[in-house]
Amino acid sequence: MAMRMSVEQPLWRALTAYRVLTLGYAVALYAHAYGSLRHPLPGGCYMALLSVWTLGTIGRVRGAERCTRPFLAVDLTMAVGGILLTGWVDTAGRIESGAFTLPSIWTAGAVLAYALKGGWRWAAVASTAVAAADLAERGTPSRDTVHNVVLVWVAGVAIGYVVEVARASERTLARALQIEAATRERERLARDIHDGVLQVLAMVQRRGNAAGGRAAELGRLAGDQEAALRALISGAPPAGAARGEPAARGPRDLRALLAPHAASARVTLSAPGTPVLLDPEPAAELAAAVGAALDNVRRHAGEQARAWILVEDEADAVLVTVRDDGPGIPEGRLAAAADEGRLGVAQSIRGRLRDLGGSADLVSVPGQGTEVELRLPRGALGVREGGADVAPALGETNGRSAR
Template sequence: MNRSTGRKPRAVRMSVELPLWRALAGYRILTLGYALALFLLNRREYAHPLGAALYMGVLTVWTLATWNRVTSAERCTKPFLAADLTIALTGILLTAAVDTPERIAGGSATLPSIWAGGAVLGLAIKSGWRWAAVGSTLVAVANLAERGGPARDTVHNVVLVWVSSIAIGYIVEVARASERTLARALRIEAATRERERLARDIHDSVLQVLAMVQRRGAALGGEAAELGRLAGEQEIALRTLVAGGLVRQRRSAEEEAQDVLRAPAVPADAPPEGPCDLRALLSPYAGSAVTLSAPGTPVLLEAARAAELAAAVGAALDNVDRHAGPDARAWVLVEDEPDEVIVTVRDDGPGIPEGRLADAEREGRMGVALSIRGRLRDLGGSAELMSVPGQGTEVELRIPRGSA
């Protein structure tokens, strides 16, 4: 509230259309003056000057009484524009009844003259180029009917009104789309700044406390170590959240299997549900023992392909949990290339002995063969596994962006 006046400040909405509406209001007043001047100069030459004077009086009263209706989009309603266009068309057609055939054949101006263009321009600004085309076509038909045929000067004026009104209508539609895009960009920028501010505050307070609890808990051992581990997991989850990712609780294999059994059957050829951010599917795997590194922008894939790739990453991390030991750490790196998406899963475990994978397949344990390589093969991608005993294991998953 303004303390000096005691009034609340008004929010002013900037619009690219506002100057056009003001220009239209000025155009109607100026063209009314022009039409009146033409009538007064030629009033003795009309076949029925009284009828022409009556129409010019109605046109003057209508224009002056409704001048503020065209100052904004809210006031300039479609019924008003329809009435405005009706008055313009009536004046054009009435010219043939009140003027002499000689003057009409000589190319004299109609009663509303160029005032009729204001009605068409109002349609263009209000409803875009399509309605402008309809309005200008009606004005063109009325002018040709008044003239009795397609004379050169009449066709010239008709084409000029038709092209200019459609061009203005198209420009208005483009300006509206640009204004909406700008408003959306400003909202996103404001939200990003607010998120950055919150991230700074969280980093300076909550994240530092959680990191300290993790370090002290690990040093003290016992129950404090478990508390430190939980604090470390929450630190990673919160850090991912403030960085713009989506954090979901990681679930056990049994819970996922129960969800699959309860879910309705989906045909194998069901179309994907649109693009999906791969980061959101991989974020549940991040924790105290798993570090996720992904681009700052969304990594978009078809929903079905992204889900399969995330499942392959989960299978690789399950192998780390089972075979690399409880103290092993894993790193997941996501690379967003123009033609493909590459996800690398690396751990610091003891590695896989030579021939171990072939023995596992013969024994019926098909985790790597089916859960990882099989998924990527079905998607048209590839899975490369590199392991050196004593130096950990690295799984590189590549999936093309196109359909398999």
């Protein structure tokens, strides 16, 4: 597995080096001022403790995962404690003349650790604690003290802000890479489909047209599926638009979309006498779900089974019911079909309604047929309210009168 790249990792490595180098600098300053200190022994004990702490925690500052809040709190305490201890270890004259504190510029490393871990807000808190300790150690703030305090505060906040920007950029880059990977996978699937499924559908269409009769109908259906699949994998316009048919822009009358399903004398469509208006996409999806339900009737109930489509334009929803007089669905058959990977009801019917914010209920009694109720609430996307101003009147049509 490739190691995950991080735009902030170089900053953690730089912080590790900074802490070690500034520790050496602080020890050198202490050794140089040893003879001038008022209490050099306590200062030496602190420097020894600081050295053990810095070298023993190198692994803690190599990444954000191990740089925990308790560690940061102890680290900042080491810095603030060293600053306050300087007021007792060093002489008043040296302090007033601007001598360095015991931890010296090592203190900035504690602030930078806060900045890298938590961003500019954490850095501001740590900088404020260090500034308060510096001002307490000096007693009367001097120009140099204020200068150093402001410098540490600004540097910490600035680096913390840079880290936050870097993390946001890293997340954006990760999302872009995920999108690119998904696009490549889609292109690969499109190639596989083109090389396999589409070629088979095209062959079925050609041979069906050549054979004529019932095979020609099979060829026509294969051609329609090939066109729809090509549009799906390429993002092309729908098949109707590809053949030069104008794309629907305004509301669609659901009755007109369902009328072709009643082309057979064995399918009866009952719909309101006034338009049932839906936006194009929900209307097409609802009509496709009805088509999937009728396909199930033909496939499982036989060509001789009768089916009835009832459209109801209610005040709060559009309701479409598909009922047949077939043998019904045996108990447990839908679950078994889903386990076998046959997801016609789960995806083509229920999945479509779920994506639209509606629901699909299926009731089947062995020997008494099956009823599928598709309900699309008025609050769902694209369902037009007030499609009819009068109470709908139901009329029956079959395929010959519905064209």
